[in-house]
Amino acid sequence: MIWHKSTGKLSYGPGIRVVLSVDQGIVDYYLRLIPKYLNVVPQAYEAHVSVIRKEKPMDTSAWGDYNGDKVEFEYGDKIENDETYYWLDVRCQRLKEIRKELGLPEYPPWRNGFHLTLGNVKHTGR
Numbered sequence: 001m002i003w004h005k006s007t008g009k010l011s012y013g014p015g016i017r018v019v020l021s022v023d024q025g026i027v028d029y030y031l032r033l034i035p036k037y038l039n040v041v042p043q044a045y046e047a048h049v050s051v052i053r054k055e056k057p058m059d060t061s062a063w064g065d066y067n068g069d070k071v072e073f074e075y076g077d078k079i080e081n082d083e084t085y086y087w088l089d090v091r092c093q094r095l096k097e098i099r100k101e102l103g104l105p106e107y108p109p110w111r112n113g114f115h116l117t118l119g120n121v122k123h124t125g126r
Contacts, residue, residue, distance in 0.1 A: 001089075003091065004074065004076075005072060006073060008023075009070055009071075010067060010068065012064045016055065016056060017052060017053055018050075018098070019050055019053075020073065020092070020095065022047045023047065024046060027042070030077075033079065034079060038121065041120055041121065043119055043120070049095070055104055057103055058102065058104065059101070072092075073095070073114075075091075076091075085117060085120045088118065090113070091113070091114070
């Protein structure tokens with residue numbers, strides 16, 4: 001796998017949520033590489049990496065401290081998928097540090113690492 005570098009912008013909220021907004025062009029490019037017959041529907045949200053979602057930070061003293069910060073990350077060029085979702089793996093030491101500072105484990109519980117969702121097949125009858 002080849003890793004590419006890019007930069008995103010951190011934002012907090014609404015609620016207990018932190019995302020790294022990234023260039024929509026990354027998602028658009030890789031989504032076009034998925035064969036049409038798979039009926040992958042683009043993600044409903046703008047391109048982002050979820051940092052905190054559906055979790056309660058143990059230590060909120062630093063909550064919002066990095067809002068608007070630019071963060072460099074790397075994304076892999078291999079399109080991953082399961083029965084529902086298509087995504088690119090993401091590496092970012094800074095996002096791990098932010099989670100740790102808030103008293104959360106290194107990675108979110110919904111995946112073994114950070115990722116950039118490309119789309120899904122939830123409503124395609126596949």
